[in-house]
Structure formats: C-alpha cells, structure tokens
Amino acid sequence: MSQPDDEVLGKAYDHRLARRLLTYLKPYRGRVALAIPLIALTAGFELLALNLTMAAIDLFLLPPAPERLGLFSRLLAAGFEALGGRPAPMDGVAVIGSLYLGLMLVVFGLTYWQTLLLNGTGQFVMYDLRRELFAKFQRLPLSYYDRTPIGRMTTRLTSDVDALNELFTSGFVTLLSDVVVLVGLLTFLFLVNWKLALVSLVVVPLLTAITAWFRHHASRTYREVRIRLARINAFLQEHLSGMATVQLFNREAREEQAFEAINDAHRRINIETIFYYAVFYPAIGFVSNLGVALVIWYGGGQVLTGTLSLGALFFFIQAMQRFYEPIQDISEKYNILQAAMAAAERVFKVLDEPLVITSPSAPKRPAVMRGEIEFRNVWFAYKGENWVLRDVSFRVAPGQTVALVGATGAGKTSITSLLMRFYDVQRGQILVDGVDVREFDLTELRRYFGVVLQDPTLFAGTIADNLRLGAKDISEDRLIAAAQEVQADAFIRRLPGGYQAEVKERGATLSVGQKQLLALARALAFDPRILILDEATASIDSETEALIQSAIERLLVGRTCVVIAHRLSTVRRADNIIVLHRGEIREMGTHQELVARADGIYRRLYELQYREATPPPRAASAATVVRSPV
CATH class of the missing domain: 1.20.1560.10 (ABC transporter type 1, transmembrane domain)
Structure with missing residues (x-):
C-alpha cells in the first residue's frame, strides 16, 4: 500500500x-x-x-x-x-x-x-x-x-x-x-x-559497525513513528471537527477504542525506537572505553619504557574521549538530515506547482465597467472529459438579475467559479463587459465581483476587520453606511464593542443570519459591479430570510446579479431564470414564462416545492393519520 x-x-x-x-x-x-x-x-x-x-x-x-x-x-x-x-x-x-x-x-x-x-x-x-x-x-x-x-x-x-x-x-x-x-x-x-594514534583507532571499525546498525534501525523506526503520528493527527482532526456527530450517534466508546488502537501503535513503535537508543548509547560508551583502555595499555607501556611522557598519555586519554563524541553526534543527526531532505522535497513540490490561472502579460480592460456577462458555447470539466457544463450560452445585461436553478450537480456553482476565473474553460468563451475573462488582470477582474455564500467566511478579528478585509480605501463612514443599508448596523451596535467587537474563528459567536448580513455589508462596502448570491438564504429561518431579502433588494440596485437558489421563492423576481440539467441549459425565461410551460422542469420543481410547503389537511378523526408519500 x-x-x-x-x-x-x-x-x-x-x-x-x-x-x-x-x-x-x-x-x-x-x-x-x-x-x-x-x-x-x-x-x-x-x-x-x-x-x-x-x-x-x-x-x-x-x-x-x-x-x-x-x-x-x-x-x-x-x-x-x-x-x-x-x-x-x-x-x-x-x-x-x-x-x-x-x-x-x-x-x-x-x-x-x-x-x-x-x-x-x-x-x-x-x-x-x-x-x-x-x-x-x-x-x-x-x-x-x-x-x-x-x-x-x-x-x-x-x-x-x-x-x-x-x-x-x-x-x-x-x-x-x-x-x-x-x-x-x-x-x-x-x-x-603516531604509533599510539594507530592503536587508538583500532576500535573505529567496531564503532562504525554499531553506528551503521543503529542508523538502519533508527531510520526505519523514525519513519514508522512519523506514519503513526500522521495517523493520530488525521484521526484527531476528523473526529474533533465532527464531535457533534460522534456525540449525537453515541459513538464515544467506539471512537475511543479506535483511537486507543492508533495511539497504542504509536506507543509501541516509540518503545522500539527507545530500545535501539538504549543499545546504541551504552555500546558507543563501551567501545569508547575499550579504545581508552587500549590507549592506557599501550601508552602506559610506552611511559614505563620511557618513550612517551605522562602528559602525552593523559592527552591521548582526553582526546579519545572527545574523539568518539563527534561520531555519536553524526549518527544522531542522520535522522535530522533525512527528515530535512523529505521536508525539502515536499516543500519544493508545492513551490513548483504550476500556476495555471495567471494574468496575461498584456491584460485588457473594458472602457466602461457596466457589469455585462456573456457565456459563449462554454464546455467545462474539472477532470478529463467528465463535462460539468456542456455548450452553455447566455447573456446577462448590465443591471439585470439572472437566477441559476437546477438539481445538485447541475453546474450552477461552476458557472460562478468560471466567471471569477477560479477555473478556466476547456472550450468557449466567458466575457465580462465584452472582454474575455482570460484577458483580464486577475486582480482587476475579481474587483468586479461581490460574493455572498450560504456559509459566509469570517475571520478571527473584529467586525470592522471582517467588513473591510484590509482594504485601506474603505473609510469608517462607508463601512457604517454599508451596514446600515443592509440592516446589519442595529445588531452590530448591540454587540460589546460594536464595530470593534471580537469575532471568533469562522464567526462562531454569531448566528447564521448575522453572518449573512455581515457578508452582504462587506459586499456593499466593496461596491462591486456584479453580485453573486450562492444559496444566500438557504440556511436561515423565515423571519431572518425576510430581513436578508430586504437587504439584498437594496444591494441589487444598479448592479448585475447572479443568484443560485434551490428555494424557488427567492428567484421569482429575477429578470431571467436559467434552468440547468446535467450541465446543459434546458429552459430560460421569467418566472411567469417558465411556470406557464406545462411539461417544463422549472414548473415541476416549483410544484414540488409548493406541495412540500403546503401543510396537509387535518384528519377528521384522531384515529386517522394521513401521511404524504415519501
């Protein structure tokens, strides 16, 4: 494996x-x-x-x-x-x-x-x-x-x-x-x-053999320790992030057993590593002392025969003790060298990753930023020829709102990702204000867009930091005006510290509705020409949805908007609704036009949602329960 x-x-x-x-x-x-x-x-x-x-x-x-x-x-x-x-x-x-x-x-x-x-x-x-x-x-x-x-x-x-x-x-x-x-x-x-020096080096082959034995086994166990540690980290990351699911399904004991097995494997390989170190250090010490013993035996004889001074013998004893330390150090540093080479290979692999989405050497820009969008015969696949979009063509006039509707996997989010050039199309063209998005400077292109997602991203910091995102040209007055426009100012001022209130990681202390309002305020503060709303009201209650819909209506004034929604009630007012099915455009028109098609996909989706939203009639008797088919 x-x-x-x-x-x-x-x-x-x-x-x-x-x-x-x-x-x-x-x-x-x-x-x-x-x-x-x-x-x-x-x-x-x-x-x-x-x-x-x-x-x-x-x-x-x-x-x-x-x-x-x-x-x-x-x-x-x-x-x-x-x-x-x-x-x-x-x-x-x-x-x-x-x-x-x-x-x-x-x-x-x-x-x-x-x-x-x-x-x-x-x-x-x-x-x-x-x-x-x-x-x-x-x-x-x-x-x-x-x-x-x-x-x-x-x-x-x-x-x-x-x-x-x-x-x-x-x-x-x-x-x-x-x-x-x-x-x-x-x-x-x-x-x-020189004679005593040669005697002192007699033990070097034995020292080399012990070092080679240790290096071989230490390298193997070090690799195994890293593998076991990586498995522990992966298990912890997955289960700590999914702790609510673990507790909901009463999986605590089962997951504890699974972690115990992984943790035990890590413990066992570490104990094996300790064994090799426990042998290596005493063995090196023994060989070192054997070398010193040889120096004392041979050098002592030279002292007694008058061919070597006692000071020279003492020097040899000290030197031999110092001589074996570097050999031991070099053996220990073998794992550091090996780990560094592996780390370097992985780091350079990232640094050498090709940048397939880049700005052209001579970028173009429209004479006027109007917010016009056009897809011309676009084909796109994330991998190979597993086409997510097939020959998609449509146009959105400046200031219009277009809604993308369809089942999960129909290609709705792919359209918006291509529009902002997070990916490049395999065939066809995508134009913004008449210029192919591949000919834009990336920074300039993405300034066109403001995006509000179903689960907006907030960073640790303050409310103001999250609205401004480091843009120094957004003044405090402009920030507050944007929040007031989307009706976020009221709840922000109720927070301790107001606009300087602390935001935890991913906005953990804020409700979903509050995070959505902040995302809308952020989009307005950056004043984009094109607004993308990707399921912006899918995870909130009806009361909050009404508040956000009101904020969205203010935000849409004078802007082109692309709306992705499964709840068709949120797209009724769109100037154009595009119905996608398996990556192809199957229908296009206003809400009234699409509902009027007796056998249309949009009409079936609308009727299905309407029936689900309408509660069944009460039973005539408490003994009779009417159930809707699943």
Whole structure:
C-alpha cells in the first residue's frame, strides 16, 4: 500500500535538494561566512585546551627528559624561555590554569556568537520559506485545493519548515563542528605519537559497525513513528471537527477504542525506537572505553619504557574521549538530515506547482465597467472529459438579475467559479463587459465581483476587520453606511464593542443570519459591479430570510446579479431564470414564462416545492393519520 505524501521519507542526502536549499542562505551569506570561521576557531581552541593539560604535566608536574616532550610542550617551553625563563612549578601550573580558563572563556564567547548567527539565520530562512509558501498557496488555483487536504498544507508551513530550520541550525552546526574536531584531533594525535594514534583507532571499525546498525534501525523506526503520528493527527482532526456527530450517534466508546488502537501503535513503535537508543548509547560508551583502555595499555607501556611522557598519555586519554563524541553526534543527526531532505522535497513540490490561472502579460480592460456577462458555447470539466457544463450560452445585461436553478450537480456553482476565473474553460468563451475573462488582470477582474455564500467566511478579528478585509480605501463612514443599508448596523451596535467587537474563528459567536448580513455589508462596502448570491438564504429561518431579502433588494440596485437558489421563492423576481440539467441549459425565461410551460422542469420543481410547503389537511378523526408519500 502506498504511503501518503506526508509519511514518505526520501534519501538521507539529495545533492539536488541540498543545492536548492543553499540558495535560501544567499541573502544571509555574510552571517554564514562569519559563523563558519567561528566554528573552526571554537573547535581549535578546545583542542588547544587539551594540549595545555599535557603541557602542564610535562613541564611542571612530572617533567620528562627534554627529548620526550611533545611539540606543543616544546613550543610553550620556548615561549617561557623567551619571556625570561621557565617559572617555578606552582607558578607554571597557575599560568597554564589561567590560560586554560581564558581559552574556555573565549570558547564561550565564540559559541555564543556562532549560535546567535546560525540560529538567527535559520529563523530568517524559516521566515522566507513560510512567506514564499503562503504566497504560493494564495496564487494556486482552486483545483489544487480540491485535491489537497488542508491538514497537509498546514504541515508544509509548520513542521516541514521546522525540520529545515533544524537542519540549518542544529544539524549544520553540529556536523561542521564535528568534522573540524575529528580532523583536528587526528592531526594532533599523529603529531604527538603516531604509533599510539594507530592503536587508538583500532576500535573505529567496531564503532562504525554499531553506528551503521543503529542508523538502519533508527531510520526505519523514525519513519514508522512519523506514519503513526500522521495517523493520530488525521484521526484527531476528523473526529474533533465532527464531535457533534460522534456525540449525537453515541459513538464515544467506539471512537475511543479506535483511537486507543492508533495511539497504542504509536506507543509501541516509540518503545522500539527507545530500545535501539538504549543499545546504541551504552555500546558507543563501551567501545569508547575499550579504545581508552587500549590507549592506557599501550601508552602506559610506552611511559614505563620511557618513550612517551605522562602528559602525552593523559592527552591521548582526553582526546579519545572527545574523539568518539563527534561520531555519536553524526549518527544522531542522520535522522535530522533525512527528515530535512523529505521536508525539502515536499516543500519544493508545492513551490513548483504550476500556476495555471495567471494574468496575461498584456491584460485588457473594458472602457466602461457596466457589469455585462456573456457565456459563449462554454464546455467545462474539472477532470478529463467528465463535462460539468456542456455548450452553455447566455447573456446577462448590465443591471439585470439572472437566477441559476437546477438539481445538485447541475453546474450552477461552476458557472460562478468560471466567471471569477477560479477555473478556466476547456472550450468557449466567458466575457465580462465584452472582454474575455482570460484577458483580464486577475486582480482587476475579481474587483468586479461581490460574493455572498450560504456559509459566509469570517475571520478571527473584529467586525470592522471582517467588513473591510484590509482594504485601506474603505473609510469608517462607508463601512457604517454599508451596514446600515443592509440592516446589519442595529445588531452590530448591540454587540460589546460594536464595530470593534471580537469575532471568533469562522464567526462562531454569531448566528447564521448575522453572518449573512455581515457578508452582504462587506459586499456593499466593496461596491462591486456584479453580485453573486450562492444559496444566500438557504440556511436561515423565515423571519431572518425576510430581513436578508430586504437587504439584498437594496444591494441589487444598479448592479448585475447572479443568484443560485434551490428555494424557488427567492428567484421569482429575477429578470431571467436559467434552468440547468446535467450541465446543459434546458429552459430560460421569467418566472411567469417558465411556470406557464406545462411539461417544463422549472414548473415541476416549483410544484414540488409548493406541495412540500403546503401543510396537509387535518384528519377528521384522531384515529386517522394521513401521511404524504415519501
């Protein structure tokens, strides 16, 4: 079974992706260029500190014969001689101790600055990536949203970008620092005593085998953990959003069992991961100690035979303990690298998604904005040749109201989506004021339209924010006038704070009718030439519907309007009613003309709704119940 896009991990390293990731560092190459020498200096000063301990022993605590002194100790002794002679042992130890402390302070400062520079760079890169991703999401066509879950897009912007940040900061810093330390340590080890250096490396093959074993199993379990976690997230998203349905049908116990199974699978794979870590760390520690033991055995023998100083042996012991840390770090960072490569692949897949709906290089615009609409032989399918609209042609004169009527799936909403160019037609033309919508600048085209949906979208913020949607040219007076015109001002002023009242996510604290009135006020505030009402009164009570219908009548004055409605009572006053059936126009005319057709689709729909709206007569007896056929 193929894994979802979120669950697949790619190669641990992909040079193509790595090169592309590095382009995001270009604006901050000065910071990176400064951080890299700081990393090298930090590692160098740490190695220098190890040499100071060797020098302290060889020069002042247990000085060997001069010919047995290491290179660093001889250089330090020469430095003392140049400054007036080697100091007494207590003074010499104090001097070296002070030098050691000074080096550690320098290391502290260097580490502080390199962390600040690289972590700051990582934050800048995350900012740039998220901004680029969000901008791309806003430009992608609606067809992309039709096939992509919202949760997956959220993951691109959050956890995937975080994985890349960890690569740029923790992973990058650690790998670079570890490489510098390894190279530096090997260099010093061979300079001090090449024979003992070779002995100390005897355990490296064993260390490599343990690391390879851990990397293989850790990679597999890490992938499984991500899969299990993705399933938990998907289950939670679905069931928390549908909690009302779960409770309504008494599914709490059943869903709890389902979640328990998913959660248990996540727990078990995490415990397996812990097992591999529990083996890896002690094994690395054991091999490290085995290497130190070999150094003590062989190096101790050299000390006893007079071919190695005690300071050099102490240096080797310290160096070997430090030598195994980078190898362990590199093994741990393998998963970070693998996750970052997978995240990069998914992020770049979004960024490379083609923009099929774009503005032309030389856009056109009508001389006068009148609000005329014309469909010419339009064919449209969301996929392949599964035609949603078939050879649709009609014209709406400026200021007219046209109603689109038909069963679910007849193509009504598709017409309005094509009109605003959320999709492009496969055949035919759609014209607004005589200009093909594909020849408009997208921003200019969509300024023509105001849309009121059955479930209007409100954002977290204030009432004024939701009416204005960031448009700075809409003044406070114009905002209030729009609300008054559609009779929304009264309920807005009753809210705590009035126009500055807080709106929760998706308008959770407002009724459906209030949200519809706000959507109408917003449409009026933007003063569109063409208004689209998509089932705007389908989910409200009769009293609120009457209020909204009154607001709509005010809004329609001087505007072209396209109305989509299943309730035919809302389209009686339309100048033209288009009846769609399976993507084709079957009837067209006014309400009176269509009702007059004895065998027409519109008449059958109207009669069916009229019968359903008319209550059956009361039964003559309480013992007799009259039921309408279903």
